[in-house]
Amino acid sequence: MPQPLADTLTHLRVGNQTFLINFYQDHRDDFAEWTRQRHQLDRAAAHELLRSILVEFYNQVADGRLTKLPPDLRAHLYGMADQLPQAAATTALPAAEARRRRHLLGLFGQLSPDCQQVLMFFYFRGYNFKKLAGKMGFANATVGRLQKSSCLRRLYELHLRSEE
């Protein structure tokens, strides 16, 4: 069921990303055509740009930097194509916080795909250990808990090493 536009920000803030997924599905080809005319981007590059824009928009909402839905969301999002990457909105966050998050994002990318998935399920989707085990194909919830703990430790060790 489509979400009313007014609820969109609320849904995004609590981690429901469906609105952005649907937006990408509905506007991917249109955006590619728009950027081809405006920025002479090929299709693959245009798709990647739209994905970056949507992730950035999500960050702005999740961080609380965007508190009001723009009246013309399509125009707003397409307009971001002219500003990225210069205006990666983390610049609007306190510099230390923005730096810390970007740094952790880089470290997260160094984890194995399984570890990334486990941490995403637990810390973003909010799955309990039983569901996490089911999704990841682990034997039981305890294995799920141990795996998640091990992945968190690995990430923290990467963090410590990077600060040395």
Next chain:
Amino acid sequence: MDLRPYLDELERFADGQLSEAEQEAFELRLAQDEKLSAAYEEYEQFTADLRWVAGHETLRHRLRNLDKRLDERQAALANMQTRTAAPRIRWGLLAAGVAFILSLGLWLLLRPHPLSADEAWTRYYVPEPGLTDVAAQATKSPLLIDAMRQYRAGHYPAALHSLRRVSAATVADDTLLYYTGVVLLRHAEAGAARNYLTRASEQPTSALAGKARYHLAMAQWRTGQLPQARTNLQAVAADPQNPYQLHAQQVLRAKVLLPRD
């Protein structure tokens, strides 16, 4: 600060893995132990950042997977369109080929094809109608009257038989020569007809000379003497008095007397 000495305990506390008693005890220690409290704060900040990273990465992965699925769907659709278009094109080409072959066959069947020499001669030759009974009776020769009747009835051997028995004393030479030639020509003896018709056409005072020239030309055409036939027909075509003038012009216009390859 290095969280590792506290990590296990902090994690179990944050994840709700402690029993009620353990939790109360941990909360008490948090309030009293500054190092533990600082570790907890740092742990909370670390996991808050991790939540941001996880949300960011989840959306990025979902969008990337969706992109891949949409690409695959578009490729499958394009393939399907190509596959459905291919038989249509094949059938279209086949239908066009069949239509072409049918049209070609129809054209070959119905096209105006050049007449053979026999067909052309039969088409253009205008036979002598022969004397009517009234006109024949004026000659007062019963044999000529009979010959003309047989000729008009298409009995050419009988007509010839009667004609050959007509006395030269009762019928003029040019008449006998002319009709003998004409009957022979109708009887498919063009070679023999030529002799009679030549002589008939060479009678300077005969009223039949012009007509004889036409039939002579046709006899020459029939026997393959095309240049002679053309010359005689040109003479007939140029003679306004000749009753065969128009027919001769028609043959010349059709260019059927030109030598064939």
